[in-house]
Amino acid sequence: xxxxxxxxxxxxxxxxxxxxxxxxxxxxxxxxxxxxxxxxxxxxxxxxxxxxxxxxxxxxxxxxxxxxxxxxxxxxxxxxxxxxxxxxxxxxxxxxxxxxxxxxxxxxxxxxxxxxxxxxxxxxxxxxxxxxxxxxxxxxxxxxxxxxxxxxxxxxxxxxxxxxxxxxxxxxxxxxxxxxxxxxxxxxxxxxxxxxxxxxxxxxxxxxxxxxxxxxxxxxxxxxxxxxxxxxxxxxxxxxxxxxxxxxxxxxxxxxxxxxxxxxxxxxxxxxxxxxxxxxxxxxxxxxxxxx
Numbered sequence: 685x686x687x688x689x690x691x692x693x694x695x696x697x698x699x700x701x702x703x704x705x706x707x708x709x710x711x712x713x714x715x716x717x718x719x720x721x722x723x724x725x726x727x728x729x730x731x732x733x734x735x736x737x738x739x740x741x742x743x744x745x746x747x748x749x750x751x752x753x754x755x756x757x758x759x760x761x762x763x764x765x766x767x768x769x770x771x772x773x774x775x776x777x778x779x780x781x782x783x784x785x786x787x788x789x790x791x792x793x794x795x796x797x798x799x800x801x802x803x804x805x806x807x808x809x810x811x812x813x814x815x816x817x818x819x820x821x822x823x824x825x826x827x828x829x830x831x832x833x834x835x836x837x838x839x840x841x842x843x844x845x846x847x848x849x850x851x852x853x854x855x856x857x858x859x860x861x862x863x864x865x866x867x868x869x870x871x872x873x874x875x876x877x878x879x880x881x882x883x884x885x886x887x888x889x890x891x892x893x894x895x896x897x898x899x900x901x902x903x904x905x906x907x908x909x910x911x912x913x914x915x916x917x918x919x920x921x922x923x924x925x926x927x928x929x930x931x932x933x934x935x936x937x938x939x940x941x942x943x944x945x946x947x948x949x950x951x952x953x954x955x956x957x958x959x960x961x962x963x964x965x966x967x968x969x970x971x972x973x974x975x976x
Contacts, residue, residue, distance in 0.1 A: 688716045689932045690737060694724040694744035694918070695807070695846055696767065696863075699870045700950040701742070704943050708935055715931055723807025723844050725900075728752040731923060732903065738923050739932035742939075744864075745808040746919030747911065752903050758921040759967035762960050762975075764940060765918040766953040768865040768885035769812050771876040776856030780874065783860075788876050789820055792860060793832055799860040800841030800849075805900060807844055808916075812884055813862035815896035815913045819882040822895065864916070866951030884916045885953075917955070922969070933969050940975050 698721040705717035724743040730736045743749050749761040783791045792799045801813035821829040843849050852858035868875040880886045893913030902909040926932050944954040
């Protein structure tokens with residue numbers, strides 16, 4: 685009899701989790717890992733609003749687990765990887781040979797240039813792009829930059845489907861798109877490396893990042909939450925009503941140990957050792973305590 689586990693994960697983990705799942709299944713005959721990727725806020729909504737059965741949630745923003753899933757749907761949050769915000773483009777992009785880390789915002793605001801990001805309500809990359817623009821206004825000393833970038837983005841270029849983003853970039857229909865460095869490397873995009881002070885990659889700038897704020901819908905309908913800028917840290921948790929708890933714990937073990945080289949090879953930055961808050965430690969399954 686096949687034992688199945690269901691993993692709802694951030695879209696930016698699709699590539700690496702597919703590799704991990706294949707290896708895990710090969711090492712554990714009779715086990716099937718069902719993966720479903722989407723924007724990390726949508727991942728939480730599947731559990732909270734849609735009440736869909738799920739064993740593991742892996743998020744591109746650990747705060748989504750803290751603020752939306754805990755304590756009702758999950759009891760702990762393991763931080764296991766980092767990433768960097770970058771600006772994707774291709775050879776077809778307008779001004780591709782001119783853009784760099786010092787002028788990217790000027791290029792984006794040129795009349796013919798089309799740029800985008802993901803839907804903030806569904807995906808952390810979207811709200812991190814907006815936070816990046818807020819910080820860029822301060823970093824480059826350009827008053828009004830945030831408002832200008834918000835006003836000039838076309839609603840039709842706020843996209844969440846990876847395939848649509850890819851096809852529009854490759855066709856030249858879209859010139860630039862904010863995403864993670866791991867995604868750029870996996871898809872073969874060219875990308876602008878943004879300064880550490882605005883790309884959410886560094887603990888050193890954690891306090892600086894906090895200057896950025898975005899208001900989004902809250903856990904319950906009609907409520908709102910304010911998010912502040914923080915380093916990009918991925919979180920993973922076991923869902924409280926996991927249908928196949930034991931195998932799910934084994935897969936989390938795999939991610940935290942054998943999975944680290946997979947993360948590195950996919951352009952993510954593994955957190956080794958992983959991190960967890962002291963208050964979460966007490967809820968950790970015994971099999972996972974050896975990592976902390």
